[in-house]
Amino acid sequence: MNKTEYKKTLLNRVKRIEGQVKGIERMIEEEEFCGDILMQISAARSALNKVGGIILENYAKKCIVQKQNLLDQSDDALDELIDIILKYTK
Numbered sequence: 001m002n003k004t005e006y007k008k009t010l011l012n013r014v015k016r017i018e019g020q021v022k023g024i025e026r027m028i029e030e031e032e033f034c035g036d037i038l039m040q041i042s043a044a045r046s047a048l049n050k051v052g053g054i055i056l057e058n059y060a061k062k063c064i065v066q067k068q069n070l071l072d073q074s075d076d077a078l079d080e081l082i083d084i085i086l087k088y089t090k
Contacts, residue, residue, distance in 0.1 A: 024044065
């Protein structure tokens, strides 16, 4: 996937998540069943995790390789990737 397609894919996913969050807001305002609201929150969280996973995969496949080529210090690049993964999964 080229950079333009990658960006478009991410933006489309984020816009859908935005719609989900607005739907959750509406559900709260209309005092809908708590179980339904929680299910929508779970779906939005899952969608955000998917976007994060796509970005993390791209970072691991492309950014680290580019940085490694520039710095020729694979340990530093790997340490940075591990640090990002740990922060992302908190």
